[in-house]
Amino acid sequence: MYKQLAPERACYLLMPAPTTLVVTKRPDGKFNVMTASWVMPLSRNPPLIAVAIAPRRYTYECLTKHGEFTVCVLGPDMKDVAMYCGTVSGRQVDKIEKLNLKLINLSKVTVPGIEGSLAIIGCKLWKDYDGGDHRIIVGEVQEILVKENCFADTWKNVELLYYYGGEKFITIRIP
Numbered sequence: 053m054y055k056q057l058a059p060e061r062a063c064y065l066l067m068p069a070p071t072t073l074v075v076t077k078r079p080d081g082k083f084n085v086m087t088a089s090w091v092m093p094l095s096r097n098p099p100l101i102a103v104a105i106a107p108r109r110y111t112y113e114c115l116t117k118h119g120e121f122t123v124c125v126l127g128p129d130m131k132d133v134a135m136y137c138g139t140v141s142g143r144q145v146d147k148i149e150k151l152n153l154k155l156i157n158l159s160k161v162t163v164p165g166i167e168g169s170l171a172i173i174g175c176k177l178w179k180d181y182d183g184g185d186h187r188i189i190v191g192e193v194q195e196i197l198v199k200e201n202c203f204a205d206t207w208k209n210v211e212l213l214y215y216y217g218g219e220k221f222i223t224i225r226i227p
C-alpha cells in the first residue's frame with residue numbers, strides 16, 4: 053500500500069542529508085556563516101560540488117559579490133551551531149562574533165572554515181544556476197582540510213551529523 057504525497061514534499065524523501073556550514077565573505081570584509089544540508093557531490097574532474105541556496109539568504113547576496121565560499125562538514129557536537137546558523141540571518145546578526153566561532157584560514161581561498169568542523173572544502177564559484185526557489189551554486193574545489201584520523205579513502209571512525217527537516221537531526225556512525 054502507498055499513499056499520495058504532495059509534490060513539494062519530495063525534498064524530504066531525499067533526506068537525511070549532511071549538515072554543513074557555508075561560509076562567505078561579507079561586503080564589509082567580515083564573514084558570514086549559514087547552515088546548508090542540500091549539498092551534493094557533482095564532479096571529480098574538475099572537482100565540483102553543489103549547494104542549493106535560496107536567493108533570499110544573505111549568503112547568496114555575499115556570494116554574488118565575492119565568489120568564494122567554504123563548505124564545512126559537521127559532526128554531532130556542532131548541532132547547536134548548525135541550528136543557530138540555520139535560523140538566524142547574517143543580515144541581523146554577526147553569527148561568528150555572537151557564537152565566538154574560531155576561523156581556520158585556507159591557503160587557496162580567502163574565505164575561512166569554521167573550527168570544530170570535520171572537514172573544510174574551499175571553493176570558487178563555478179556556476180550559479182536557476183533551481184526554482186533555490187539557486188544551484190556550483191563550487192570548484194580549490195583545497196580541502198580534513199581532521200586527522202577520520203578519513204582515509206572515505207570517512208572512517210567518525211560520527212557525522214545529518215539533517216532531515218524541522219529540528220530533526222540524526223548521527224551516522226561510520227566505523
Ligand SMILES: Cc1cc2nc3c(=O)[nH]c(=O)nc-3n(C[C@H](O)[C@H](O)[C@H](O)COP(=O)(O)O)c2cc1C
Binds near residue numbers: 071087088105142
Ligand atoms: C539544518 C539546516 C539546514 C539548512 N539547509 C539549507 C540549505 O541547504 N539551503 C538553504 O538555502 N537554506 C538552508 N537552511 C536555512 C538557512 O540556513 C537559514 O535560512 C539561514 O538563517 C540563512 O542565513 P543567512 O541569511 O545568514 O545566509 C537550513 C537550515 C537548517 C537549520
